[in-house]
């Protein structure tokens with residue numbers, strides 16, 4: 001890709017960049033706290049993931065990556081659903097009967113945003129599960145770093161009910177996130193469970209009553225925004241890579257990754273923290289983050 005390609009340029013006018021996005025199946029907004037809200041927006045179809053959501057999500061994630069106003073990303077859904085999973089008509093049936101390469105392109109673009117982009121996204125991500133969450137929506141949920149759910153939200157690996165297996169990369173993600181007992185139970189029964197149960201089995205971090213969902217999500221996003229963004233990014237990338245590495249390789253990789261932070265971090269977080277704790281005595285690292293300069 002040539003370096004003058006628009007996607008390689010920092011936005012000259014970030015407002016125009018976001019306003020310029022085609023906001024139909026995904027609505028993007030950034031609030032004045034730096035939280036970027038990405039809302040799957042097909043409420044009458046329970047936000048089933050169609051090609052529109054797939055391609056608009058990729059574009060939105062591209063745009064937000066370069067938009068300095070966006071410091072943490074929250075993904076949620078319009079209406080009563082987070083998402084009812086892949087759209088059986090527009091994501092499966094119609095592409096299955098079209099040109100095979102178009103189908104492949106769609107599936108590749110879907111893997112890009114739900115998995116490869118989200119898992120390694122350079123800014124922290126939170127799934128705010130506001131309602132129905134089925135099938136392919138599990139990958140959106142597990143692609144995000146953290147998750148807050150409405151206690152009343154309903155989850156299900158419903159693939160077995162359709163006579164299919166949780167594909168894409170859902171089975172792998174579920175296997176990494178849940179115990180074998182919980183994963184196989186929901187993969188094999190297709191039963192639904194609520195937000196409280198999702199919290200118990202570790203599928204989401206926090207489940208709260210409906211009226212607290214938005215505020216609890218904002219509190220979590222603010223916590224992430226207070227942290228050093230370079231180190232936050234390294235920490236999550238290191239987590240994902242280390243899970244698949246042997247011990248010696250992981251040890252060496254983490255040492256190299258730590259050194260990389262020293263080069264990449266313009267605010268030199270480690271030094272700041274040490275100074276504020278040891279010299280200034282203005283913070284206790286056990287109890288919160290060091291104070292970042294504005």
Ligand code: ACO
Nearest residue numbers: 044045046048084085086087088089132134135136137158
């Ligand atoms: N794909 C395509 N269309 C969908 C999907 C979907 N995954 N989910 C809902 N819709 C559509 C319905 O066909 C319906 O469209 P219509 O109004 O044109 O008839 C509309 O959304 C509303 O759906 P209802 O079933 O009427 O809504 P209700 O609130 O009663 O039920 C529920 C919601 C439980 C989510 C139900 O729609 C459902 O079971 N959806 C499928 C969930 C699922 O199994 N997802 C996994 C798909 S497989 C995968 O992701 C790999």
